[in-house]
Amino acid sequence: MKFRGLAGARGLFELLLGLSLWAAAVALVAPRPPAPLPVPSARPAPARAPQQVPLVASYTLVAKLDESQHRIAGSGTIAFTNRSSAALPSLYFHLYLNGFKNERSLFLRSPFARGRSGQGPREHGYIEVKRLAAQELGGMDLWPGRVPHSPSDAADETDIEVPLPVPLEPGASLTLDVAFDAQLPSLIERTGHAGSFHFAGQWFPKLAKLEPDGEFAHFPFHAQAEFYADFGRYDVTLDVPAGFSVGASGQKVSEVSRGPRRELRYVAEPVHDFAWTAWDGFAERRERIAGVDVTLLSPKGYEEIARQTLSTLAFGLPELERRFGAYPYRTLTVVHPPQEAEQAGGMEYPTLITTGGPWFLPYTGTRALEAVTLHELAHQWFYGLVATNEARHPFLDEGLSSYGELRALGVRFGDASLANVSGLELSAEALFRAGAALRAGEESLALPARKFSSFRSLGLLVYLRTATALETLARCFGRAKLDAALGAFAEKQRFAHPGPEALVAELRSELGEPAARAFERVAFERGRVNFSVRELDAARDPSATGPTTYVNRVVVHRTGDVELPVEIRMSFRNGAVFRERWDGTGPTWTYESRGPAPLVRAVVDPEQRVLLDDNLLDNSASLAPRSLTRIEERLAYIAALTLGGIAP
Template sequence: MLLALALVAGLPLSARAAEPAAGPAACAAIPLAGRDAAAVATPSAADAWGGPRSGNEATLSDRVVRYSIDAALDPVKHTVAGKQQLTWRNRSAQPVCSVYLHLYLNAFEGPGSTFMTELREGNDKFRSGVDVKDGNWGYVKLQDVAQDGAPVKWSFVQPDGGPGTDRTVVRLDLPQAVAPGASTTLDIEFFDQLPRVIARTGYYGSFHLVGQWFPKIGVLELPGERGATAPRWNAHEFHAHSEFYADYGEYDVRITVPKGYTVGATGEQTGARVEKDGKVTHRFVQGDVHDFAWTADKRYAKPLVGYYTGAGSPKVTVRVLYTPEYENNAKPALDATIESLEYFSRTLGPYPYRTVTVVIPPHNADEAGGMEYPTFFTASSFDEVPPGSTTRDLLDFVTIHEFGHGYFYGILGSNEFEEPMLDEGLNEYWDQRMLRAAKRDIHLGTPLMKKLGIDLRLPVFDYERLGAMTEHPADPLGQNSWNRMSGGSYGTVYSRTATTMRDLEAAVGTPALERAFKLYYARWKFRHPSIADLREALIEGTGQRSTVERIFASQVYGVHPVDDSIASFSSSEVLPQAGYVQYKGKRVELTSKAIDKAVADKREAWKKAHPGAKDSEGPFPYRTVVLVRRAGADVPQALLVKFADGSSETARFDGTRPWQRFTWTKPGKAVSVQLDPDHKVYLDASKFDDSRTLEGNGSVARRLSGQFASALQTLFSLLVSL
């Protein structure tokens, strides 16, 4: 009865006091990052996060935290019993009396979490397509927290103003303040009830993907780091569209499972497995990462193993875990991972770790697919993956994409809460560049269509453009992950960022763009860059400040569609006109009849002199007029006009004026006009209105920049409706 009354009243159910206890009097409270935190505009200080990592330091990152965890899986009840020692260093210049932990699994404990509330109120299934049924919920419970043997009080907080029943962030009030530069160790006992696999974590049968499963400390940001002007805690609730952000450190994790279970995890397996009472303990250790995930299943086949050796990297062992029904997925996933290791190492910087573990989710566990953790990720799984098929393209792309997160989310520790474009968006762009370099198109046809001889495919960035919300973008690319119009708008973090970066590459040139991204990676690896830090690296690396700032202002910090079009196009002969003219000092009237006869005589004489001339050629010049309309952001574009005699004229259309008129007077008639003839602008809302032709120019190819993608989109919509 008490439980029912509390639920009806909407009261938070907590084992501890709902109000935070007062900390030591000497401690000044450190605020949390605001609920509206998003695109940072001020570049970080040069010494942020300890300054750039030269490679000569003792460790790859400036390790702030260390986790030593013992975890025991009960695969029947789908629970994890955990004991954790969390050692955290205070980088700030002031004492710290309270710290914040993420308890991500509580997103799945019931309808009162921020995650579930946002899914319900927004009817939004972007992250999760599974409805939670009775008995399938999950949670993490703090059982005991102590600092040097003294009990620690805690309370749940909602930094982003979520419901008071959300318990994904907890504040710990420490008995002993942590002095500047000092470290403290917290002994934490916790218990996980894993959910039926949802939003990339949980179980299905004997399969367990254990992600975001342990109490994880938030990030204390200092002045000059990601726009901070004073120390602040960065610890947001787990939103339906958010992912993660954490400090670099070291993980030493012992995982105990029943004998017969295969385990895969972040990092390197260390030491001999310890068997006792029918259970086996596996130890995994990894430094210079900011998260840890693992999997266990008694159905896994013998892992498929491969290796990568490349300049600047250690020998990398790639291990693919899969269940027997998806054996045909293992080799393609292994090959795509090794190819990704080569491409990302060559174009950004060497892969620094010794392992990559790839998980192919089993049947009915699709929700576990497509998720990244340091040195560990899940791909997708398909019944058939023949070369040149849509399913093979999807398997390859998901594998490349999840590996790529190891760079943009892993090595470049982006804040996925506040600036998701730095991970999801930039990673999507680099993935598509990898496919483009390999001359890989996206196959879009069905097996039936292939049998009928219809081979539909798209270049990768034409495919990406389809999801970029080019016509009516809703949110700036730099917006945070949760404050967005819809799941579809959040989805444009991927496609619209990739399309924007592709347009930037077209504007500044590929060599300059590649140089800039290598600079960004070298400067910010094992740190936590902001959007402003990316912007400055792109400016410095390309040497084209105005272009970079224009694109960031209109697309990253702002949300302006690009919508240019050919409004009108004409090319007409310039003929003598009736009226008075001055002739030998006298006013003489040229009548229409006289002009018509003179024009006819001149044309007849010209044809006799030019018997092979085309209809579009003659004794009189042509006046060509093109009117271009601009209904969106200023994007400099080229305008190409072709004439019947084979000549052409090029003009530049830029500025914020809503229209511009271009005119030429030439001997020949114009036959076509094309905006963006070099296909540089993929953000344009429609490419159908970028070109026009005049009748009678059958010899002229009708070049419709990017319209292949739009035409196919229409075709697929039709096919789906049949």
């Protein structure tokens, strides 16, 4: 067993040569880096000054983190102005953390409605408001007068009405002194703790969104729903252990060390939420991208993750600005949580997003890291700036962000926008389309989040089907027109909390009535569509007297209620190819002709513009089906390899 003399040297040589061969083999099949970044179209660097937005609810808070108890002691003031047209008899507060208070909360009581993870917290969390005193009312504490549970749900404490002793007239303001304790749960739904990792999302008593008519858009925290709030100024001082790195919404304006602790003050304006994270395992990287100061917090050792995330942001930020208008803030913080805190990943807050994935993700050949980064970045527009009601119309934020992700991935990686594994290129469109078809026609895209039958259904419809519908419009009616419509929607509705009608109006304006109608059918009426070639015939014409003449016939069907224009391509045995357009109205389209060659193949939508099509395999018919030699050869080879293996 010992190397000796010549034999030992030979063995060592063989070993080194063998290792070199293995290295060469791995290098040959390793995922190749993406093509160089395309340069987004030139556009002047946008001003990063905060825009003048009427502020409704502003928060000045101090939050002290007890890292051993995972508890936040909070205090400060909430400045609220009634900008509606009606006097307000009550205020409504969202206490989202109470969704994790016990198993009776609306969030946790159904084992089938525990949201994205499908799991409950190992440790419960809650928020306890100790004081809510109105300065304008002589310091009167309003909290004891609250309704202690959510409206019409005695077991839930996430949607709390606080009656006012006198109605708050339009234009009037209240300054509320608030004190609260927020006990973070073990990580669930993007908030909580895992070891010393803390992510504080929805951690403070948050005023419900006041609508222009004086109604509060309040709702109990449902596992499938997200959030909705007014714009305001957030001035938050975080008191954390000195060894912890901190990431937060907004811009850090000061930092003071006090012995074993640090105080960091962040200001964000105009935004409608504030989230932060603190952990002693972060590595911090800073980069200036498109004029924005980007801070990336990722676990130590996640070098490749950090490199790819920053590369994606360097591409994504200008790309999304080009599509949806300038990102108006000076800072962006990106948090990549560690694996034990993966539930904190994939979430958006104003000027702060979280990504996620294990450290080896960049080596898998998939674009999962880029996809989540671009998706959450797109949320800075569709949620952050446009600020739609995520609980009422989740498709307006998740659907449009998914479309932004889809397009950005397509521009960045082309046909391999989902994965490129050993030469197998998969696009995000292929995955989105397939997912969208799984729930076609089952539920409307525009349902409130809690009305979806499951989170899986919400995911397939709200995320994937919305994006697929928009991509279909782009392919059928013109990509430039769709880009113009979405750009106009994003810019005009900035800070405006629009509803779906504003989006449809832009689609109608830019793409025309048929496109808007098609989108409405899909979004609001469970619309679906399937094109298929039902009949394909070619027969000799017995009545022809001269040269042989063929009678050719094609019947194309459209089922479903979404009308979209398509092309039909017919191929003849003599090589001739004939194309026809059909506007997609009516249930069938028929073609008949006489000619010297028989028809051999007919294809409806040959360029696969209608990604909403329920079944792409029935879009063609052939009188001379091709053999499957390619797939047969490949499968046989793979099977033979697995039978014998690579090793001797």
